[in-house]
Amino acid sequence: MGSTAKAIVTGFICRLCSEQKKVVIHLYTERARRLDLLKKIKLVPVTLKKYDNLPKTICEQCVKRLEDQYNLLQKIKKSHVIHTRHRMHHSNGRCPVECPLHGLGDPTWPEVTLDEATDSAN
Numbered sequence: 615m616g617s618t619a620k621a622i623v624t625g626f627i628c629r630l631c632s633e634q635k636k637v638v639i640h641l642y643t644e645r646a647r648r649l650d651l652l653k654k655i656k657l658v659p660v661t662l663k664k665y666d667n668l669p670k671t672i673c674e675q676c677v678k679r680l681e682d683q684y685n686l687l688q689k690i691k692k693s694h695v696i697h698t699r700h701r702m703h704h705s706n707g708r709c710p711v712e713c714p715l716h717g718l719g720d721p722t723w724p725e726v727t728l729d730e731a732t733d734s735a736n
Contacts, residue, residue, distance in 0.1 A: 628673035629660065630680070638671035649677065654684045 626638040639646050642664065655662060
């Protein structure tokens with residue numbers, strides 16, 4: 615019998631942090647699709663090709679970090695759209711009721727999606 619100190623730990627390499635982990639999410643599975651991992655990973659300077667010889671797995675810590683980064687970016691882009699709309703409503707110096715910042719969180723104001731925020735920022 616060998617020593618446990620010399621045992622090789624098996625697992626998977628995370629594509630983002632390059633650490634070996636026992637629990638990972640494969641990028642081309644149903645779970646990854648539900649989490650929109652391929653879309654969210656485009657936020658980082660990593661080029662993914664389905665058939666390259668690089669790891670196709672991401673550890674749970676990196677998934678969490680990616681999710682946090684995605685949510686922050688979504689909030690920033692949404693805020694940018696709201697501020698842009700706010701300036702449009704202030705041509706006469708007053709803040710009308712339909713202004714997105716009039717009474718912050720007005721439920722009648724349409725939700726801004728990340729795609730809409732990206733389109734309006736360009």
